[in-house]
Amino acid sequence: MKDYSGVVLTTPISMGYARQSPHGAAWFVGSVLREMISAAGLTKKDINGFSVSSFSLGIDSAVALTQHFGLCVRWLEQANVGGVSGILTLRRAARAVQCGEADIVACIGGDGAAHRSFEHTAAHFSNWSTDAAFPYGAAGPNGPFSLITAHYMERYQAQREDFARICLDQRYNANHFPGALLGHKKLSLSDYLNARPIAGPLHLFDCVMPCAGGEGFLVMSEERARQLKLPAVKILAADECHNAHADDPVQERGGWTQYIEGLYNRAAVGPKDVDFLQTYDDYPVISMLQMEDLGFCGKGEAPEFVGQTDMRFDGSGPGLNKLPHNTSGGQLSCGQAGAAAGFLGVTESLRQLTGQSQQNQVSNARLGLVSGYGMVNYDRGICTAAAMLQGVDR
Amino acid sequence: MNIKDKMRKRLKLSRPSLRARARPPKHRSVCGSQFSAANLPGVLQLQNCTDCGHVQYPPAELCGACLGGTLIYKETACTGTLLAQSQLHHSLWEYFKRRIKRAPWPIASVQLDVGPVAIVHLTELDLDTGDRVKVFSHSDASRSVVLIAVPAATDITTPELRQAVIVGMQLDKSAERLKGV
Numbered sequence: 130m131k132d133y134s135g136v137v138l139t140t141p142i143s144m145g146y147a148r149q150s151p152h153g154a155a156w157f158v159g160s161v162l163r164e165m166i167s168a169a170g171l172t173k174k175d176i177n178g179f180s181v182s183s184f185s186l187g188i189d190s191a192v193a194l195t196q197h198f199g200l201c202v203r204w205l206e207q208a209n210v211g212g213v214s215g216i217l218t219l220r221r222a223a224r225a226v227q228c229g230e231a232d233i234v235a236c237i238g239g240d241g242a243a244h245r246s247f248e249h250t251a252a253h254f255s256n257w258s259t260d261a262a263f264p265y266g267a268a269g270p271n272g273p274f275s276l277i278t279a280h281y282m283e284r285y286q287a288q289r290e291d292f293a294r295i296c297l298d299q300r301y302n303a304n305h306f307p308g309a310l311l312g313h314k315k316l317s318l319s320d321y322l323n324a325r326p327i328a329g330p331l332h333l334f335d336c337v338m339p340c341a342g343g344e345g346f347l348v349m350s351e352e353r354a355r356q357l358k359l360p361a362v363k364i365l366a367a368d369e370c371h372n373a374h375a376d377d378p379v380q381e382r383g384g385w386t387q388y389i390e391g392l393y394n395r396a397a398v399g400p401k402d403v404d405f406l407q408t409y410d411d412y413p414v415i416s417m418l419q420m421e422d423l424g425f426c427g428k429g430e431a432p433e434f435v436g437q438t439d440m441r442f443d444g445s446g447p448g449l450n451k452l453p454h455n456t457s458g459g460q461l462s463c464g465q466a467g468a469a470a471g472f473l474g475v476t477e478s479l480r481q482l483t484g485q486s487q488q489n490q491v492s493n494a495r496l497g498l499v500s501g502y503g504m505v506n507y508d509r510g511i512c513t514a515a516a517m518l519q520g521v522d523r
Numbered sequence: 524m525n526i527k528d529k530m531r532k533r534l535k536l537s538r539p540s541l542r543a544r545a546r547p548p549k550h551r552s553v554c555g556s557q558f559s560a561a562n563l564p565g566v567l568q569l570q571n572c573t574d575c576g577h578v579q580y581p582p583a584e585l586c587g588a589c590l591g592g593t594l595i596y597k598e599t600a601c602t603g604t605l606l607a608q609s610q611l612h613h614s615l616w617e618y619f620k621r622r623i624k625r626a627p628w629p630i631a632s633v634q635l636d637v638g639p640v641a642i643v644h645l646t647e648l649d650l651d652t653g654d655r656v657k658v659f660s661h662s663d664a665s666r667s668v669v670l671i672a673v674p675a676a677t678d679i680t681t682p683e684l685r686q687a688v689i690v691g692m693q694l695d696k697s698a699e700r701l702k703g704v
């Protein structure tokens with residue numbers, strides 16, 4: 130696979146997070162665009178590539194938004210792949226810039242949260258979900274993920290206390306990230322364990338809070354970023370694989386296993402070298418699957434791994450092994466803003482690697498791994514993607 | 524009453540929680556509706572590919588194995604193995620919200636002996652992973668077909684026996700609005 134040399138990611142924007150919002154998806158996408166071109170010192174005319182990810186655009190598509198926003202672009206993409214939309218988009222946009230098909234690509238994920246909109250999204254998420262998952266209790270994603278979590282706990286003797294490790298350290302990180310919707314609240318082990326049950330082993334703090342919000346970043350040549358004096362991040366390697374291990378009766382691994390070795394080889398680094406890890410945390414068990422499949426520990430070893438690992442951004446926890454994880458609090462503490470949640474790990478990585486994080490800055494963060502997962506088409510998430518990112522020396 | 528107040532009242536009255544009777548989710552895709560129609564008679568009818576013999580679920584327009592386009596519904600062995608189970612304490616749908624107020628709602632995933640994995644309503648709470656079960660189809664109170672898993676020893680050979688399971692789960696009825704505060 131050709132490398133991504135000469136291309137960088139810049140100008141991370143996360144904005145508008147709210148539990149409910151009167152605004153639609155277009156408002157969030159357009160507002161991210163406005164913030165982004167202003168932060169980068171650009172005008173709309175400079176943007177000639179546009180990628181949009183959203184669940185709630187309705188009958189509008191990415192091209193409708195170009196007319197809404199007065200954009201004229203020569204490269205257009207709509208990536209409706211939820212939790213991998215950020216990484217999938219950065220891969221495509223980087224190739225477009227590398228091949229000269231676009232100069233600056235605005236990559237944006239955004240979704241609204243109107244009253245009862247989550248119910249509608251869950252009921253009509255996919256044909257298989259509508260026909261064969263939703264009618265069974267109408268629990269939305271909590272249904273399939275309660276089965277995946279129950280299976281993992283039984284097969285690998287995981288306890289709720291193990292999942293708590295992930296949720297508690299993330300909440301600590303969120304307590305230092307002003308954008309996190311739940312960042313103002315502390316979370317203790319007894320809060321976690323005594324939370325009300327939601328579905329099987331899943332309790333309140335294992336589940337993300339659906340919300341509105343927008344996320345985005347710019348992709349351009351390294352040279353252009355230098356001219357614009359924008360702090361930038363390189364893609365050392367990135368990959369994706371969808372619908373892997375389809376014959377596993379219950380999901381306990383994902384497509385990361387199909388490419389992670391090659392990804393580390395191309396990046397010439399390993400899991401021990403990264404300064405932080407951002408996983409897609411729609412449920413803590415899914416972060417565990419990623420830690421295993423991305424090579425931080427073996428299959429079934431994540432409960433032990435998180436027990437020994439301090440996942441706080443500042444290394445202030447008692448664990449001897451240090452691995453800052455979901456350093457802005459992840460979706461579990463920031464909220465899940467629809468398809469923007471697939472961008473959350475990427476934008477947070479960009480802030481960390483360019484020294485733009487505020488109170489939650491990981492010290493000397495140079496190298497970060499970000500992973501995506503998503504799209505519960507029926508009984509499991511079928512998309513996976515991962516990217517190894519490195520800050521560009523300034 | 525002005526238009527604004529009328530609209531507000533109409534919105535308020537259309538809230539699912541105010542309905543006297545709530546029913547299970549009715550909506551299905553075209554393939555899902557065909558699955559419901561095919562499953563009105565018999566224990567369990569699944570799509571069989573006439574080209575390669577693949578048995579598939581959830582229903583689709585093409586065979587997921589050979590991409591052949593000729594799929595016919597056939598009576599299929601209803602036996603399987605319990606993969607995972609959980610009890611729902613929260614639902615997005617008014618029917619289940621009302622049912623869950625009385626008791627958590629059990630669901631499971633089952634590996635059918637004929638191949639596919641099915642998410643099902645579960646009747647029995649004392650089952651363990653790996654236990655043998657039978658899965659049968661039932662047209663619920665919304666007239667859409669859902670799958671029910673029972674312990675393998677349960678006799679479900681006649682419509683009357685299957686109906687008795689359904690009545691036991693109160694799946695044949697809508698959920699009434701609970702009175703009081």
Ligand SMILES: [Zn+2]
Nearest residue numbers: 572575586589
């Ligand atoms: Zn076939």
